[in-house]
Amino acid sequence: MREKKEIMASRKSDKSAMNEPNRLLSSGFSTRAVHAGEDRLRYADSITTPIVQTSTYAFKNSKDVEDYTKHGKARFEYGRYGNPTEQVAARRLAALTNAEDCVVFSSGMSAIITTILAFVRSQDHIVITDDAYKKTLEFCSSYLQRFGVDCTIVPFGDYAALDKAVRPNTRFIFSESPTNPYLNIFDLERLKSIARKHNVLTMIDATFSTPINQRPLEWGVDLELHSCTKYLAGHNDILAGAVMGRKELVDQIRKLHKAIGGVIDPHCCYLLLRGLKTFPLRMQTHNETALAVAQFLEEHPLVSRVYYPGLESHPHHAIAKRQMLGFGGVVTFEIKGTLNSAKRFLDHLKLCYIAPSLGGVETLITHPATVTYYDCNRKQRYALGITDTLIRLAVGIENRDDIIGDLDQALRKSVKRTR
Numbered sequence: 001m002r003e004k005k006e007i008m009a010s011r012k013s014d015k016s017a018m019n020e021p022n023r024l025l026s027s028g029f030s031t032r033a034v035h036a037g038e039d040r041l042r043y044a045d046s047i048t049t050p051i052v053q054t055s056t057y058a059f060k061n062s063k064d065v066e067d068y069t070k071h072g073k074a075r076f077e078y079g080r081y082g083n084p085t086e087q088v089a090a091r092r093l094a095a096l097t098n099a100e101d102c103v104v105f106s107s108g109m110s111a112i113i114t115t116i117l118a119f120v121r122s123q124d125h126i127v128i129t130d131d132a133y134k135k136t137l138e139f140c141s142s143y144l145q146r147f148g149v150d151c152t153i154v155p156f157g158d159y160a161a162l163d164k165a166v167r168p169n170t171r172f173i174f175s176e177s178p179t180n181p182y183l184n185i186f187d188l189e190r191l192k193s194i195a196r197k198h199n200v201l202t203m204i205d206a207t208f209s210t211p212i213n214q215r216p217l218e219w220g221v222d223l224e225l226h227s228c229t230k231y232l233a234g235h236n237d238i239l240a241g242a243v244m245g246r247k248e249l250v251d252q253i254r255k256l257h258k259a260i261g262g263v264i265d266p267h268c269c270y271l272l273l274r275g276l277k278t279f280p281l282r283m284q285t286h287n288e289t290a291l292a293v294a295q296f297l298e299e300h301p302l303v304s305r306v307y308y309p310g311l312e313s314h315p316h317h318a319i320a321k322r323q324m325l326g327f328g329g330v331v332t333f334e335i336k337g338t339l340n341s342a343k344r345f346l347d348h349l350k351l352c353y354i355a356p357s358l359g360g361v362e363t364l365i366t367h368p369a370t371v372t373y374y375d376c377n378r379k380q381r382y383a384l385g386i387t388d389t390l391i392r393l394a395v396g397i398e399n400r401d402d403i404i405g406d407l408d409q410a411l412r413k414s415v416k417r418t419r
């Protein structure tokens with residue numbers, strides 16, 4: 001009798017083993033990008049992960065309810081607590097970052113703010129670097145103060161100031177690498193030693209680098225964050241975010257996430273999964289084209305300065321080479337001339353779109369002085385290093401010569417003809 005039960009139990013586990021998600025941790029990166037996290041057996045034998053467009057999940061009967069509430073049976077209950085597409089995306093992103101665990105959010109900011117809130121209480125102190133994403137910096141330096149959380153903003157790259165800024169009540173150090181728009185690179189080895197010395201958590205927004213170019217968790221960072229809106233989804237068509245790290249930390253974030261409710265909807269998450277399948281291919285093109293564009297701009301007579309970590313002229317080129325496999329798709333540069341030269345340059349672009357964001361297949365360009373920092377006066381902007389002719393180019397995956405040709409013709413027209 002007993003034997004039979006055991007056989008039944010083992011059969012059951014065989015069956016569930018067949019439906020084990022593909023974790024594929026030892027497989028190649030592009031294999032994981034296509035398959036990781038998906039169930040081997042899917043609804044109606046479909047190759048793609050189905051979109052389960054529902055806000056709630058039915059129990060078969062009262063025993064089914066009890067199996068879930070009392071015995072912890074793994075299943076879905078209500079849409080705010082997760083959905084099948086989101087579960088697959090989280091597993092895949094964990095596999096791509098070699099993380100123990102991951103939570104997916106409705107936007108990058110939702111991921112960042114939920115993560116920050118999960119680890120602070122009043123009387124705590126946090127440290128953030130000064131060229132962090134504008135909304136993250138605003139949240140840390142103004143909103144958190146309302147709840148009695150103190151924030152020190154440290155100049156990026158000043159490791160002595162960072163070390164000094166940490167206090168006994170400091171909960172974490174938050175930074176980015178590379179940063180926007182100057183593509184500064186954080187030396188993660190130094191971050192690790194400062195954090196270990198003071199026993200504080202570290203969080204890195206790695207949106208600009210992506211898990212192909214840099215793996216912060218492998219450098220000892222505790223939590224890695226991404227706006228999946230950018231390279232990971234990659235098509236300028238959705239908003240999404242994610243945080244990865246050790247399970248005990250991610251569990252704390254997940255708990256708050258379920259209350260705050262920045263969940264990604266099933267359809268949107270499907271687009272993230274779809275985008276991830278071609279992410280390694282796209283990223284390789286972004287890396288190669290951006291480097292070629294950066295080299296072209298550096299030689300251009302109408303360009304005064306180029307910032308790209310793959311160029312030897314970049315102040316953090318050595319760290320970037322040590323820490324990164326590729327240098328990403330964003331190139332920042334300054335053109336010669338005035339604010340009007342920059343506007344003329346933008347107005348003559350035929351292929352590149354004037355638009356915020358980055359990481360999609362289309363090449364986008366922004367002029368930080370009139371877009372991100374439109375609300376600052378010239379003096380404030382210059383104090384932040386945002387000059388009149390600074391341009392941020394998010395290189396897409398179009399033909400490299402077409403992108404370079406478009407930039408070249410617009411640059412030539414940025415010069416005002418004097419008769």
Ligand SMILES: *Cc1c(COP(=O)(O)O)cnc(C)c1O
Pocket residue numbers: 107108109110133176180205207208227228229230239240241
């Ligand atoms: C875009 C971006 C964010 C915000 O992400 P959303 O998906 O727009 O909410 C945060 N950090 C960095 C570095 C970004 O580029």
